Amino acid sequence: MLTKSQIKLINSLSQKKYRNQNQLFVVEGIKVIKEFLNSSFVLEKLYATADIFYTSHDKIELISEKELQKITNLKTAQTALAVFQIPKKQEKKITGLTLALDGIRDPGNLGTIIRLCDWFDVQNLICSEDTVDCFNEKVVQASMGSLSRIIPQYVDLKMTLNETKQPIFGAFMDGKNIYKTSLPKEGVLVLGNEANGISKPIVELMTQKIAIPQFGKPHTESLNVATATAILLSEFKRSF
Amino acid sequence: MLTKSQIKLINSLSQKKYRNQNQLFVVEGIKVIKEFLNSSFVLEKLYATADIFYTSHDKIELISEKELQKITNLKTAQTALAVFQIPKKQEKKITGLTLALDGIRDPGNLGTIIRLCDWFDVQNLICSEDTVDCFNEKVVQASMGSLSRIIPQYVDLKMTLNETKQPIFGAFMDGKNIYKTSLPKEGVLVLGNEANGISKPIVELMTQKIAIPQFGKPHTESLNVATATAILLSEFKRSF
Numbered sequence: 243m244l245t246k247s248q249i250k251l252i253n254s255l256s257q258k259k260y261r262n263q264n265q266l267f268v269v270e271g272i273k274v275i276k277e278f279l280n281s282s283f284v285l286e287k288l289y290a291t292a293d294i295f296y297t298s299h300d301k302i303e304l305i306s307e308k309e310l311q312k313i314t315n316l317k318t319a320q321t322a323l324a325v326f327q328i329p330k331k332q333e334k335k336i337t338g339l340t341l342a343l344d345g346i347r348d349p350g351n352l353g354t355i356i357r358l359c360d361w362f363d364v365q366n367l368i369c370s371e372d373t374v375d376c377f378n379e380k381v382v383q384a385s386m387g388s389l390s391r392i393i394p395q396y397v398d399l400k401m402t403l404n405e406t407k408q409p410i411f412g413a414f415m416d417g418k419n420i421y422k423t424s425l426p427k428e429g430v431l432v433l434g435n436e437a438n439g440i441s442k443p444i445v446e447l448m449t450q451k452i453a454i455p456q457f458g459k460p461h462t463e464s465l466n467v468a469t470a471t472a473i474l475l476s477e478f479k480r481s482f
Numbered sequence: 483m484l485t486k487s488q489i490k491l492i493n494s495l496s497q498k499k500y501r502n503q504n505q506l507f508v509v510e511g512i513k514v515i516k517e518f519l520n521s522s523f524v525l526e527k528l529y530a531t532a533d534i535f536y537t538s539h540d541k542i543e544l545i546s547e548k549e550l551q552k553i554t555n556l557k558t559a560q561t562a563l564a565v566f567q568i569p570k571k572q573e574k575k576i577t578g579l580t581l582a583l584d585g586i587r588d589p590g591n592l593g594t595i596i597r598l599c600d601w602f603d604v605q606n607l608i609c610s611e612d613t614v615d616c617f618n619e620k621v622v623q624a625s626m627g628s629l630s631r632i633i634p635q636y637v638d639l640k641m642t643l644n645e646t647k648q649p650i651f652g653a654f655m656d657g658k659n660i661y662k663t664s665l666p667k668e669g670v671l672v673l674g675n676e677a678n679g680i681s682k683p684i685v686e687l688m689t690q691k692i693a694i695p696q697f698g699k700p701h702t703e704s705l706n707v708a709t710a711t712a713i714l715l716s717e718f719k720r721s722f
Contacts, residue, residue, distance in 0.1 A: 354709060357706065358709060360701070361696055361702055363696075363697035387702070387703075391702075421720045457601065462600045465598070465601055465712075466594055468708075469594060469598060469709055471709075472709035472712040472713050473712050473716045476694070476716065476717075479697055
């Protein structure tokens, strides 16, 4: 039986304030939950409508479908909902290829970008503090389990980029053709906000402005930031 | 003043059945509406809360914000909503680079892919008949105006691919490394359904199976179909 206070707590976790206060976040769907269970994330509690995990784990609670309806964030609830602990911040050194996000606001975009980092083995993902929170439930869903492996670090982006000695590449509309740019194995790639691009204080720190060229007559305004990230990461990785 | 029958008609257009019956679809937001007004699409009626189009067009009707609330599909309505005519089907010859979609279901994915075709100047986009309808309002929104230039054709995909003499490339998990495949300027690229990939009858028609290689240890299941399309179109276009 779900208690009132459990329901209240879980529902509150759709707000960043309460996620931070409780250091907890929600993951839904068996497949994605399994990826988190197999990672370094610590399970707080798992609610399921069936004993699908074949384990007598004392943190698993069987609930009814009606109860699941009360705590799910999805239109169609997915048999299980888990609450995990938000891991302690770990400062990673900036090495290899690093992706830096400056003010990404759409949770679907951040989730898709986390999935791309996972695919392209980009272990360092750093985000400006005004980037959407990665433990937002929509980010968790869109990342499809990749968040269990790639955890973004929220940093003072200007300070962090100022400190690195690696070359910094930024995606711009008027940058150098990416297909004709020689790209290093190690460096930082910066993508900016959906509407406004990379912010002024960060623009000044660029070593090289790059762009994905538009084909045909110029007509469409821009690519979606997640698809642009896909193409740019592919370019950085394809030759190594 | 919006009449009851106008409201009923506009609301009905969120269903494919009524879009087909009336041969009409909805576009929201000034920026996107302007792109459709500047295209070959024929405006049926434009509803706006302010005279933002600076024209005395007899098809424009000023309405209140409260009225706009009654017809919008968006959480936050965007000053204007337009109803356009669905253009007559035009059979295009398969030439140049063609993108073929086999059973894409998510409207956001189709909208993003239309935007990608627009960026990469891929004029031929063909879809299997079970692909989500491109005049679905979520596709229209996600395509950000690109649908005014790139209109997908819905076809019997098996028949169409059977008829073409061009090489057919399909995206698979176990295909040949795309970075090591020599790609032609003309050909067909097939992307499959989000969950099940390319369907069996279509698989048989492939000239070459291709894949975007995964970096690092194998761990994540797949890329989102829109980001995979971004990377593959970039690969097809980058050398020409």
